[in-house]
Amino acid sequence: xxxxxxxxxxxxxxxxxxxxxxxxxxxxxxxxxxxxxxxxxxxxxxxxxxxxxxxxxxxxxxxxxxxxxxxxxxxxxxxxxxxxxxxxxxxxxxxxxxxxxxxxxxxxxxxxxxxxxxxxxxxxxxxxxxxxxxxxxxxxxxxxxxxxxxxxxxxxxxxxxxxxxxxxxxxxxxxxxxxxxxxxxxxxxxxxxxxxxxxxxxxxxxxxxxxxxxxxxxxxxxxxxxxxxxxxxxxxxxxxxxxxxxxxxxxxxxxxxxxxxxxxxxxxxxxxxxxxxxxxxxxxxxxxxx
Amino acid sequence: xxxxxxxxxxxxxxxxxxxxxxxxxxxxxxxxxxxxxxxxxxxxxxxxxxxxxxxxxxxxxxxxxxxxxxxxxxxxxxxxxxxxxxxxxxxxxxxxxxxxxxxxxxxxxxxxxxxxxxxxxxxxxxxxxxxxxxxxxxxxxxxxxxxxxxxxxxxxxxxxxxxxxxxxxxxxxxxxxxxxxxxxxxxxxxxxxxxxxxxxxxxxxxxxxxxxxxxxxxxxxxxxxxxxxxxxxxxxxxxxxxxxxxxxxxxxxxxxxxxxxxxxxxxxxxxxxxxxxxxx
Amino acid sequence: xxxxxxxxxxxxxxxxxxxxxxxxxxxxxxxxxxxxxxxxxxxxxxxxxxxxxxxxxxxxxxxxxxxxxxxxxxxxxxxxxxxxxxxxxxxxxxxxxxxxxxxxxxxxxxxxxxxxxxxxxxxxxxxxxxxxxxxxxxxxxxxxxxxxxxxxxxxxxxxxxxxxxxxxxxxxxxxxxxxxxxxxxxxxxxxxxxxxxxxxxxxxxxxxxxxxxxxxxxxxxxxxxxxxxxxxxxxxxxxxxxxxxxxxxxxxxxxxxx
Numbered sequence: 001x002x003x004x005x006x007x008x009x010x011x012x013x014x015x016x017x018x019x020x021x022x023x024x025x026x027x028x029x030x031x032x033x034x035x036x037x038x039x040x041x042x043x044x045x046x047x048x049x050x051x052x053x054x055x056x057x058x059x060x061x062x063x064x065x066x067x068x069x070x071x072x073x074x075x076x077x078x079x080x081x082x083x084x085x086x087x088x089x090x091x092x093x094x095x096x097x098x099x100x101x102x103x104x105x106x107x108x109x110x111x112x113x114x115x116x117x118x119x120x121x122x123x124x125x126x127x128x129x130x131x132x133x134x135x136x137x138x139x140x141x142x143x144x145x146x147x148x149x150x151x152x153x154x155x156x157x158x159x160x161x162x163x164x165x166x167x168x169x170x171x172x173x174x175x176x177x178x179x180x181x182x183x184x185x186x187x188x189x190x191x192x193x194x195x196x197x198x199x200x201x202x203x204x205x206x207x208x209x210x211x212x213x214x215x216x217x218x219x220x221x222x223x224x225x226x227x228x229x230x231x232x233x234x235x236x237x238x239x240x241x242x243x244x245x246x247x248x249x250x251x252x253x254x255x256x257x258x259x260x261x262x263x264x265x266x267x268x269x270x271x272x273x274x275x276x277x278x279x280x281x282x283x284x285x286x287x288x289x290x
Numbered sequence: 291x292x293x294x295x296x297x298x299x300x301x302x303x304x305x306x307x308x309x310x311x312x313x314x315x316x317x318x319x320x321x322x323x324x325x326x327x328x329x330x331x332x333x334x335x336x337x338x339x340x341x342x343x344x345x346x347x348x349x350x351x352x353x354x355x356x357x358x359x360x361x362x363x364x365x366x367x368x369x370x371x372x373x374x375x376x377x378x379x380x381x382x383x384x385x386x387x388x389x390x391x392x393x394x395x396x397x398x399x400x401x402x403x404x405x406x407x408x409x410x411x412x413x414x415x416x417x418x419x420x421x422x423x424x425x426x427x428x429x430x431x432x433x434x435x436x437x438x439x440x441x442x443x444x445x446x447x448x449x450x451x452x453x454x455x456x457x458x459x460x461x462x463x464x465x466x467x468x469x470x471x472x473x474x475x476x477x478x479x480x481x482x483x484x485x486x487x488x489x490x491x492x493x494x495x496x497x498x499x500x501x502x503x504x505x506x507x508x509x510x511x512x513x514x515x516x517x518x519x520x521x522x523x524x525x526x527x528x529x530x531x532x533x534x535x536x537x538x539x540x541x542x543x544x545x546x547x548x549x550x551x552x553x554x555x556x557x558x559x560x561x562x563x564x565x566x567x568x569x570x
Numbered sequence: 571x572x573x574x575x576x577x578x579x580x581x582x583x584x585x586x587x588x589x590x591x592x593x594x595x596x597x598x599x600x601x602x603x604x605x606x607x608x609x610x611x612x613x614x615x616x617x618x619x620x621x622x623x624x625x626x627x628x629x630x631x632x633x634x635x636x637x638x639x640x641x642x643x644x645x646x647x648x649x650x651x652x653x654x655x656x657x658x659x660x661x662x663x664x665x666x667x668x669x670x671x672x673x674x675x676x677x678x679x680x681x682x683x684x685x686x687x688x689x690x691x692x693x694x695x696x697x698x699x700x701x702x703x704x705x706x707x708x709x710x711x712x713x714x715x716x717x718x719x720x721x722x723x724x725x726x727x728x729x730x731x732x733x734x735x736x737x738x739x740x741x742x743x744x745x746x747x748x749x750x751x752x753x754x755x756x757x758x759x760x761x762x763x764x765x766x767x768x769x770x771x772x773x774x775x776x777x778x779x780x781x782x783x784x785x786x787x788x789x790x791x792x793x794x795x796x797x798x799x800x801x802x803x804x805x806x807x808x809x810x811x812x813x814x815x816x817x818x819x820x821x822x823x824x825x826x827x828x
Contacts (some may be wrong), residue, residue: 126732
């Protein structure tokens with residue numbers, strides 16, 4: 001199946017050598033151990049990677065690989081046990097400025113007592129954006145996700161896909177440096193999902209924002225990303241950093257039927273299968289005590 | 291390490307609801323709760339002792355306890371306690387039976403339901419205590435006066451829950467019963483009752499608390515036999531520690547009634563899907 | 571059209587029948603306890619309008635509203651604080667369970683000790699009775715706030731103030747209202763009882779006076795006033811609730827439709 005496995009884009013430490021600019025996101029030796037009662041669970045063992053400004057990176061891993069834990073650490077919602085995370089050079093200790101997150105549970109991440117407009121506007125008010133500017137940003141963001149005509153509606157009056165569009169509009173209007181998406185399309189139907197995937201690519205092109213896209217869907221990760229970080233089973237380390245050398249112009253039909261797409265998908269699939277079986281990357285010294 | 295990880299894996303859901311453990315707690319909730327009660331006792335003891343509040347108004351906790359011990363040695367106390375519990379049980383039972391029977395009848399017949407809904411909506415918010423003067427006029431300080439209040443207030447709690455429950459009956463099940471030509475009684479027994487049971491139990495739990503409140507209120511205001519009356523007597527005779535002791539007793543009865551009602555609710559519904567799902 | 575007519579008939583039919591039954595059953599009544607409804611309604615206006623309405627009903631209502639409003643503010647503030655802190659909740663839970671279980675009217679004799687028999691006592695009685703359902707429901711509401719929504723609030727760096735007003739309070743509002751509705755009926759009961767105990771004015775006081783002086787038709791009219799008051803307050807509460815919780819009712823309907 002995998003006739004030509006692509007070479008890893010990074011060296012063993014995970015740092016990109018070819019980058020001259022400072023990375024926007026720098027994760028070093030991240031480790032997360034949950035303590036519950038008298039037991040401890042090591043969710044993440046050792047993660048080191050950097051993301052350059054403007055990159056669209058996908059993170060994929062088997063279910064239970066600690067994807068959400070990783071994301072919450074990056075977003076400053078959880079404290080790391082060890083290691084450090086820097087956003088644009090600044091240490092992340094709580095939810096940082098310049099970061100927006102789109103959650104999987106669209107129905108639970110929008111304020112049901114606010115209209116679509118108010119939902120998108122609230123973070124801007126908190127950012128002390130002037131009313132005129134606010135108005136412009138909200139209008140543009142809603143137009144960008146194709147919801148120019150539902151300003152006054154409440155989220156629960158919309159379909160699931162439209163609700164997720166509102167959440168994306170809110171993130172976009174916030175003008176973050178880094179946009180994190182946590183399996184944002186896991187709960188929408190296939191048709192809507194394809195539309196939303198193209199929307200993400202389009203917004204990313206247009207705004208030049210750095211996107212970190214977490215998914216458990218292998219095809220989605222290959223289709224969307226410039227780069228796919230494949231995670232191992234828990235306790236999580238990086239299996240491989242796969243460069244996606246597909247043309248920048250992507251299309252649901254033609255891109256997905258490319259030979260190269262199939263190869264990359266096959267390769268990532270193989271990695272996931274291996275990590276499900278418990279294989280660890282060779283770089284990691286196995287069996288070390290916690 | 292790996293074994294720990296796999297066993298606890300199912301506990302941590304990967305869908306964004308990772309428990310936040312910044313504020314880990316090592317003191318169990320039960321200990322904290324006991325500490326809370328202890329603090330209350332200490333405050334009740336110290337506040338009057340150091341003179342923050344006049345001891346005539348708020349005696350120290352220890353004198354409340356000794357008053358309670360003294361009370362517990364009298365037959366009056368036990369008779370009052372018995373009267374309160376008897377009135378509560380009788381009122382609750384009558385209200386429960388009436389509420390369930392009427393609720394099922396009204397709820398099962400659409401015309402009756404439509405015709406009675408405005409009346410129910412109107413009668414329900416009428417405060418039960420409005421009946422006090424009428425009850426006093428008719429029965430004086432006989433136990434019946436309070437019983438009427440208890441039944442009136444409790445009946446609405448039960449009736450409304452039963453009505454919700456009957457409305458919840460699966461239309462398909464109802465149609466099925468009809469197509470098999472079940473007799474009305476069989477339909478109630480096999481279709482309506484099982485669906486409505488959780489609601490009946492909720493009605494029982496709410497009703498039990500309301501019945502107790504109205505029982506003691508009636509005793510206090512009207513002067514029918516029971517703990518409420520004893521509180522009134524203690525107040526008018528200036529026996530402040532006794533009064534506090536009796537108030538504490540009513541609170542404890544309330545706690546016990548709540549616990550029993552909740553326990554009964556769970557037990558009666560153990561087989562029920564909604565509870566089973568909760569248990570896992 | 572026929573549908574509307576049917577609904578109107580169904581809505582007013584039974585009440586009219588019941589009133590008619592009352593009217594005719596007591597029409598020729600000579601019973602001292604059950605005066606004809608005609609007599610009760612006949613004395614209604616002269617009994618209540620305008621002196622007792624201003625001198626008794628209004629003071630009762632003011633005390634009720636004052637007590638309810640204070641209980642609401644206190645209950646919600648304390649409820650938010652307790653609901654936010656797991657430790658505080660564990661610490662206070664048994665104490666709150668106990669206080670909630672005390673039948674509120676038994677506090678009347680205690681509060682008379684502290685505050686005498688004046689307005690303050692009656693308002694405090696109403697507060698001490700009304701606060702528990704609001705407090706406990708607020709705690710539940712705050713505790714049940716959606717975690718994803720809390721994460722969202724944090725990600726977008728909402729200030730404490732904004733979180734309180736745009737997240738915590740609206741999020742807990744369905745439970746807060748459920749508690750407030752219970753509190754309102756408790757409040758009416760306590761309003762009446764505190765006046766029956768000791769007062770110089772108020773609906774409860776007036777009705778008891780009528781009963782003691784065997785002014786039976788007047789007493790019945792008082793019971794009717796009290797009933798109307800309860801119904802009117804419940805109605806107003808429902809209107810306010812429907813307005814503020816419009817989003818919640820819509821959300822629930824949408825969820826059920828799915």
